[in-house]
Amino acid sequence: MIQYLRSLVFVLHIYVMMLVIGVVFAPYAIVSKNGARAACKTYSRYVFWSMRWMVGLKAEVRGEVPEGEVLIASKHQSFLDIMMIFTALPSAKFIMKRSILWTPIIGLYAKRLECVPVDRGKRGAAIAKMVRDVEAGRASPGQLIIYSQGTRVAPGTKAPYKVGTAVLYEQLGQPCVPVATNVGVFWPRTGIMRKPGTAIVEFLPALEEGLDRDTFLSRLEDTVEERSDALMREGGFEPNGVH
Incomplete structure (x- = not known):
């Protein structure tokens, strides 16, 4: 209590x-x-x-934080991992739902940070425009963050990795840095309770550009899920549902 x-x-x-x-x-x-x-x-x-x-909750960032133009493909468990990834990166921008642009305060900052708003089913056109804007100097380069499962996923819950990440990887022609996390163990996606411990976001070795779609998605999912499971166990949570 x-x-x-x-x-x-x-x-x-x-x-x-x-x-x-x-x-x-x-x-x-x-x-x-x-x-x-x-x-x-x-x-x-x-x-x-x-x-x-x-x-009683600490935030810890591990791994080599990228500074150049790369795609960041992260596991997403709660609002905390958004803040930790954004703060660690020098020039982060998110792919986000267009409706967020109309949210008071948050919408203003999302626009100024050059986040990429997308409509359902129209992500490809939005990304193509972003690439053209960067090449033409109308937008600044940076680290583009996508949540490969498309939503917040609670610890111990399995959700597929969406093909949109692979399409984006192909369009950008950049390396992709996977990111694992255990933050949902301490800061859940819903509810009030915050638990003491150490919430970790870890930047993993980059996947080189040029992989075929199936190979890329398989390596991304295996890498992120395996490391996230290890971080959750470190935080005292067994991903298979046994504490």
Whole structure:
């Protein structure tokens, strides 16, 4: 009960701080995408700091963090892995649902960070436009993040890896860095409870460009799932459902 109450206070206060930081940085973000990036990283680091002492949860990033133009294909378990990946990378941008653009505060920052909004069934056209914009200098290069399972997946739950990641990998012609995580063990995709421990995001060795679609998807899924299972066991959760 005490941990639940601490979690409740933590959750409420980080949403208040999202509004506060979003409004304070808004003028800077409107005139500069560096301002938008600074706001999002400031907020994320505030969350990491506050969750340590409020609910006993630490954030740890492992592996070699890429700095050049690469595709990031990550496992997605909760809002926490979004913040950890974004803060670790120098110039991150996400593929996201277009409806997010109309969300107060978040929509503004998503636009300024040059995230790639997509409509259902039209991802290919959106990515092609992004590639053209980067080549023409209308958009800045960076690390493009996609969640290969398409949604948040709870620890111990299996979900297929969608072919869209392979299509994007082919279109971009860039290496792909897989990312594993165990954050859902401590910060679930739904609910209030936040558990003490160490939430980990790990950047894994890159998959080279030029792989055929089936080989790429198979290697990506095997790599991310195997390492994520190991991280979840490290966090005290057995992926097969036995704690």
